[in-house]
Amino acid sequence: MLKSPLFRSIILLFTTVSFGVIGFYWVEPSYTLFDALYMTVITLSTVGYSEVGELTTNGRTFAIVFIIMGIVVFAISIRLIGEYLMSGWNEKKWKHKKNKNKMNKLEKHTIVCGFGRNGRQAVDRLKRHKHSYVVIEQNKQLIATHENEIFFYKGDVLSDESLKAVHIEKAKYLICALPDDADNLFVVLSARQLNPNLVIVSRVSEEVNQSKLALAGADHVIMPHKIGGDYMAALLTVPNLIHFLGKLDWWGAESSPNVEEIRLCDLPQRYHNKTLSEMPFFKTAACNVIGYRDEKGKQVINPDAGLSLSIQGTLIVLGTTDALKKLNSIFKSD
Numbered sequence: 247m248l249k250s251p252l253f254r255s256i257i258l259l260f261t262t263v264s265f266g267v268i269g270f271y272w273v274e275p276s277y278t279l280f281d282a283l284y285m286t287v288i289t290l291s292t293v294g295y296s297e298v299g300e301l302t303t304n305g306r307t308f309a310i311v312f313i314i315m316g317i318v319v320f321a322i323s324i325r326l327i328g329e330y331l332m333s334g335w336n337e338k339k340w341k342h343k344k345n346k347n348k349m350n351k352l353e354k355h356t357i358v359c360g361f362g363r364n365g366r367q368a369v370d371r372l373k374r375h376k377h378s379y380v381v382i383e384q385n386k387q388l389i390a391t392h393e394n395e396i397f398f399y400k401g402d403v404l405s406d407e408s409l410k411a412v413h414i415e416k417a418k419y420l421i422c423a424l425p426d427d428a429d430n431l432f433v434v435l436s437a438r439q440l441n442p443n444l445v446i447v448s449r450v451s452e453e454v455n456q457s458k459l460a461l462a463g464a465d466h467v468i469m470p471h472k473i474g475g476d477y478m479a480a481l482l483t484v485p486n487l488i489h490f491l492g493k494l495d496w497w498g499a500e501s502s503p504n505v506e507e508i509r510l511c512d513l514p515q516r517y518h519n520k521t522l523s524e525m526p527f528f529k530t531a532a533c534n535v536i537g538y539r540d541e542k543g544k545q546v547i548n549p550d551a552g553l554s555l556s557i558q559g560t561l562i563v564l565g566t567t568d569a570l571k572k573l574n575s576i577f578k579s580d
Contacts, residue, residue, distance in 0.1 A: 255326035262319045266290065266312050273304040285309075290316045348397065349412065355379055356419040357412050359403040359433050361388055361396070364449055364470055365423035369396060380412045404429060406436055414440045422448040422464070427455040431462050438463030505536075506570050508561045513577055523551040526576050533565035533573050 266286030271277055277285070281298040288295045289312055301309060355378040358365050365381065372379045381396055382403040383389055389398045401408035403424065414420070420437050422430045430448045437444055448464040450456050451471070459467045510518065517525060527533045538549040541558035555561070563570065 255323040258319055258326070259323060262290070262316065263287075265315070269308050269312060270305070273308045274299070274302060286312075289313060290320075345397070345399075349380065349399065352378060352380060352413050353416045354418040355413075355416070356421060357382065357409070357414060357417050357437075358421045358423065359430075360423040360425070361385070361392070361398075362423060362425060365421070368421050368423060382408050382412060404432055404436075406440065409433075409436060409440055414444070417441060417444060420444050420446045422446065424449070425451070427451050427459075431455070431459055434459055434462045434464045504565060504567050504570055506563050506565075508563055510555055510559050510561065511557050517577070518557045520555055521551070522549055522553045522555060525555070527563065527573065530573075530576060532569045533563050535561050536564045537562035 263283075263286055266289065267279065267282045269282075270285045271279055271282035274282070276299060284298060289309060356372055358368055358372075358379055358381045361369070361381050361383045369379060369381060379397065381398050382401055383398055384400060384402050386400070389400055392398070399408065399412050401411060403409070414437060420433075422433050422437075424430050424433065427450055430450065434446055434448050437446060446464045447466045447468060448459050450459055450467050450469050453469060453472075456467045456469070522535060522538075525535075527535055535549060536547070538546040538553065538555070539560045539562075540546075541556050546553065563573070565573070
């Protein structure tokens with residue numbers, strides 16, 4: 247703060263005013279402190295108002311010195327303020343400050359490593375679900391092209407310092423979408439060490455590296471080429487099912503079918519350890535439970551209404567966008 251041009255100009259102006267008040271008060275015995283302040287202000291501002299009283303020779307001598315001093319101080323202050331405006335409020339510094347404040351507020355966010363094709367798709371999905379995220383990328387041209395709509399941190403994702411800068415210790419998820427399997431493996435190892443509770447999803451190009459990434463700490467290992475091939479084949483064998491599943495998106499049309507995952511431990515306590523029939527899914531919110539996964543990972547398709555729900559379990563719920571929003575509002579209001 248002491249190095250700020252604006253702060254220095256304020257200090258300079260305050261010092262000048264103090265010098266003028268003390269000087270007029272000292273050379274003109276008839277002046278009060280307020281009279282001295284008045285003379286200082288009209289002298290510095292050069293408004294031309296009349297003096298409080300006729301100045302003595304000493305007073306006029308001091309006024310001459312003070313006027314010259316005021317001109318010099320004014321010129322210096324203008325320079326300092328101009329320097330402040332040029333250096334402190336330019337767009338680059340403003341964006342940096344804004345990003346730094348946004349970075350400090352990150353919590354339970356997703357860290358996306360790499361902004362290639364897979365990274366972009368992941369970010370698009372996160373944005374549609376309004377989930378907080380940050381992308382670590384070092385390609386300057388790529389950042390400059392997308393910085394208005396994407397939240398970036400410019401840095402080397404292979405460096406622990408970059409992961410720490412995006413608050414990996416407070417993050418909930420990490421998506422590793424780098425094109426090289428060795429780089430993904432290195433990032434997964436580092437991320438798992440920095441945050442043991444992190445849920446990590448990693449891309450892999452070669453099938454032989456899947457087990458290595460899982461061993462390094464990735465919770466989910468995805469092979470985009472394999473998924474793409476399976477999807478194309480499914481479009482030929484079960485096209486209607488694929489088209490239906492493709493429409494399942496939280497931010498689709500109000501009447502479109504959507505799916506949401508609900509962790510029972512996140513619900514209010516009154517809904518803990520209940521049966522499915524005691525939950526407000528169909529009667530209140532017009533939603534259907536199409537799947538249940540218990541704490542041991544066992545999955546139940548189309549569970550029975552009398553099924554007892556574990557607090558560590560997860561429900562897969564189907565409904566329209568409006569119905570799912572209504573269901574969430576019911577849980578939040580309790």
